[in-house]
Amino acid sequence: MNINSESIVHDLTQIRQKKPLIHNVTNYVTMEWVANGLLSLGASPVMAHAPEEVADIVKISGALVMNIGTLSAPWVSSMKLALQAAKDYGVPVVLDPVGAGATPYRTQVARDLLSQGGVSVVRGNPSEICALAGGSPTTRGVETSLLPSEACASASKLHQEFGCVVVASGPDDLILGPERAMRVYNGTAMMARVTGMGCLVSAVIAAFCAVQKDPTLAAAHAMAYCGIVGERAAVNIQGPGSYAVTYVDLLSELKEDWISKLLTVESHVSLS
């Protein structure tokens, strides 16, 4: 199935009607931002990490997000419990390997989670994707100067090793699923000026996964929609503070005409 404005609007409408519970075991820095973004999108965010309850929350959720932005041992244990529950109950899972490559601990934790199985989509910047695939540890915190096109080989390797959809996001986004790859060109440089934009995008992928059974298509829809909102929000820029506010405002609108006008994707990309 191709990605087009109708398929995006279909999934968005489903999110707004079903208001799927999105369970986030995530970092401290961007929890509120991600919760507000998901709520504005039409989903129902829950942040919970206690080992006593993560499985109970996963059971009633439409999708699970694991984000290692401020990881520590107790949180990693909770992620593993939540991931196990997601496998047991058939709940789709998105992994955001924030800072993989920056420290051996992060790289190892992210790979451990992938090895456990059950991750539907992993989304990172190209450096993080390369680090996860065993490439050189060039990540400098959460920044990257690599382009998604430079992460193609690593994305393929990760996909083959763990079977999940791999998204390398940046100026353009590479989405690599089983037997296909897509590229999304929407977005704008301003998005990188807001802390946690990547975290939010990963959570939006989870919201799309809650209503769209094909995780490759769900990921592409999310990347395209987030990019389109980002372009629209940049129309009258005052600075990164008001850009973030406007971004949340616009997530709540469903303007089909924006999507059909701005959508720029390749549904079938050859990686060879």
Place this chain on the structure above:
Amino acid sequence: MNINSESIVHDLTQIRQKKPLIHNVTNYVTMEWVANGLLSLGASPVMAHAPEEVADIVKISGALVMNIGTLSAPWVSSMKLALQAAKDYGVPVVLDPVGAGATPYRTQVARDLLSQGGVSVVRGNPSEICALAGGSPTTRGVETSLLPSEACASASKLHQEFGCVVVASGPDDLILGPERAMRVYNGTAMMARVTGMGCLVSAVIAAFCAVQKDPTLAAAHAMAYCGIVGERAAVNIQGPGSYAVTYVDLLSELKEDWISKLLTVESHVSLS
């Protein structure tokens, strides 16, 4: 005593003059939002949870808020220490049982805190109130589709069992205290589009409790004021992002004419 615009303005003025310290042992998601809301209101927020210091903070505080939004065992221990200190020093306490009913763990922790004694006001959505009172566990995360009027019996049961004021908030708010019940009709649907609006309202109840000895009246004042600010903030809606910013802006203003114009309450509600 009835609730009216003069009684609200009186308490608001006291908050702004005394700047009571409000101690929050609360969730990670909405800490900053709640701190900014309290600060804009005129109170002095403190967030602290270390067992080494919670009692010391309670001792110098005008009120304590306990919010179980992202609870875990160490934080629950700290809440119990803080609650004990509040009892010892006569500091009013507000409990926000976020997500009670969504998992057995949350319901149990919230009931344990209530059982310990010393809670002045518990504020939740109708699902949470019903779950705490032993009703069917219908809570779906922090959302609810029950109306406050459907939580009357549960609110009465909770009030009788634990002796605290019970607030079931929603499109309208039920405030149930000793020998009386009030209803507040202020507020707007937009408030539910912002993560942590309920958390902030609970913290505002605490701020009113710091200056108003009658916790029923303090809760009603807080619900009315938060609802009135919510209505005013909705006048020029761009979306949930800018609505949240405007909400914090308006909390800092004390416009007596808004309050007298918009206040819509019933000071004596019959629950039978």
Place this chain on the structure above:
Amino acid sequence: MNINSESIVHDLTQIRQKKPLIHNVTNYVTMEWVANGLLSLGASPVMAHAPEEVADIVKISGALVMNIGTLSAPWVSSMKLALQAAKDYGVPVVLDPVGAGATPYRTQVARDLLSQGGVSVVRGNPSEICALAGGSPTTRGVETSLLPSEACASASKLHQEFGCVVVASGPDDLILGPERAMRVYNGTAMMARVTGMGCLVSAVIAAFCAVQKDPTLAAAHAMAYCGIVGERAAVNIQGPGSYAVTYVDLLSELKEDWISKLLTVESHVSLS
């Protein structure tokens, strides 16, 4: 070397070109705000606290910030590990002793960190500085009514005891370094209406320390720039919510003419 608009602009330009990684072991409340502020300034924020990785992050960072706003024993351990790594690798360190004096625990932890050595700059409000220097514990949470001028003796004592630059900030800011003291008069009362403004200022000092070897000058540059941005942001005030958004917006601009027009400092203050 004197502080003037050219020296500030020089350092700002360096920050924007080098985008130094600023490692924050900080409080839960203001993490997102500080991250967005640093990002808007041009630096690269990282928040990380796991003992498994703090040293690895410090090693690749331009500066470290330790902020005890929501301290607890595990975080204090991580701060000590991070501080040791900063000493080992020669990374400048800023300590924000939030709430020192409010509880014995906070005062003790802040002094323990100072005693460990390696802190380049400590920035607090006058109450916190006095509490750290062993003065009367008058701090009431994170507020203060003392003026920086009333903290001169305490600042001198702290500087002599621990060898670090001491900043007492308030309506005006005292910056006390080796053999010199400066005073910055920029800023506005509105800054105190936003939660975490002090936390952000401390992080901005760290960003300046990452590009400016003289920590006294780095601290003065940061205090002046943050104050100037604060004055500019206050031009059209709607309230504290939109003020915070505008503050982040303006941090990203480098308007040399504002700086030269608004800068008000004394480069050589006599403390006797």
